Amino acid sequence: MSPVKRVFSGTPYEARIGYCRAVLAGGFVHVAGTTGADLETGDMPDDVVAQCRNALDRIGSALAEVGARFEDAVRVRYILPNPDDFEPCWPLLRERFGDNPPVATMIVSGLLDPSMKIEIELMVLAPPDA
Numbered sequence: 001m002s003p004v005k006r007v008f009s010g011t012p013y014e015a016r017i018g019y020c021r022a023v024l025a026g027g028f029v030h031v032a033g034t035t036g037a038d039l040e041t042g043d044m045p046d047d048v049v050a051q052c053r054n055a056l057d058r059i060g061s062a063l064a065e066v067g068a069r070f071e072d073a074v075r076v077r078y079i080l081p082n083p084d085d086f087e088p089c090w091p092l093l094r095e096r097f098g099d100n101p102p103v104a105t106m107i108v109s110g111l112l113d114p115s116m117k118i119e120i121e122l123m124v125l126a127p128p129d130a
Contacts, residue, residue, distance in 0.1 A: 009021040009061065009062060020032065021062045022062040024068075029062075034055045034059050034119065034121070035116045048080075049089055051118050055119070056120065059122055068125075068126060078119075
C-alpha cells in the first residue's frame, strides 16, 4: 500500500484549523473544501466567478503536486451560500473539467466568512504511479 502524502497550500486556515489542502491515499486524491481567495494577495474578490477561478487554480496546484489532473476527477461538491451564484460559474467549471466531468453535488450553506461565495471540494483518481 502506498504511503499517505499530504499537500499544503500555505493558507492561514490550514495551520489554524488543522487540515491540509489535499491528501493522496488509497488510490485517490482528496482535496479539501477550497474557497476563492486570491492566490497572490489572499484577498477575497467580490465576484463569484473570480472566486471560483481562484479556488480551481489552488486545487489545480495541489493536484499538480501529486501528478493528478482535473480530467481524472470523480466527485465534486460545490458549496454556496447563495444558489443564484452557481450558474455564473458553470462555463468555467465546464472548461476546467472538459469532456470528463465528475459526478457533482451543489449544497446551499453558509461558509466560514461572509465574503466567501463558493467552496469547492474534489476527489480525483490518483495517478497510476502514485
